[in-house]
Amino acid sequence: KQEVTQIPAALSVPEGENLVLNCSFTDSAIYNLQWFRQDPGKGLTSLLLIQSSQREQTSGRLNASLDKSSGRSTLYIAASQPGDSATYLCAVREDGGSQGNLIFGKGTKLSVKP
């Protein structure tokens, strides 16, 4: 059964630092991988989606990479800001799986200190 793991569960960094969030999955047969941001008490906001045929996606200061064979994805945040403080979740859709079958990690809670 596919499992998605995000380590660390929490991370605190000073403002301006570049940082990497990690996501690993146990079965490499995925259709796509998506990164989300969640602010406290709110819903999720989609940040980046990487199809299985892609290696990376970029949006502003965010860059997500995907290495299917090793079962890993990273979310790189450049020049972090206090406004980046949130919980970041990754989710995979399995190859051949139902469109509804997204498997989420438990998230990394990021705190960026001014």
Add this chain to the structure above:
Amino acid sequence: DVKVTQSSRYLVKRTGEKVFLECVQDMDHENMFWYRQDPGLGLRLIYFSYDVKMKEKGDIPEGYSVSREKKERFSLILESASTNQTSMYLCASSLKAGDLVGANVLTFGAGSRLTVL
């Protein structure tokens, strides 16, 4: 921008009550989802609908039912609420999978925090 609106941000109900959680999206998305989110357990899929009147069970459908009579509306129903259904409920929608730009990208509502006493 796609908007997914959940009718209630906070609800407090009593054990045994019937509870309706409503979700409406305004971008003609085929797919709609209901998740619950609990500390330490993450997001778990309750039900998924890929078309009007069509539904699939997710990982934890027990104690829940859903209704999709119109494309834009997906309702989650707790027939007889129990304390272990106290949780944050998140609705999401997406275009049908395919080559369209934006397909597969989930858009979430703000969530409905339900407390069952």
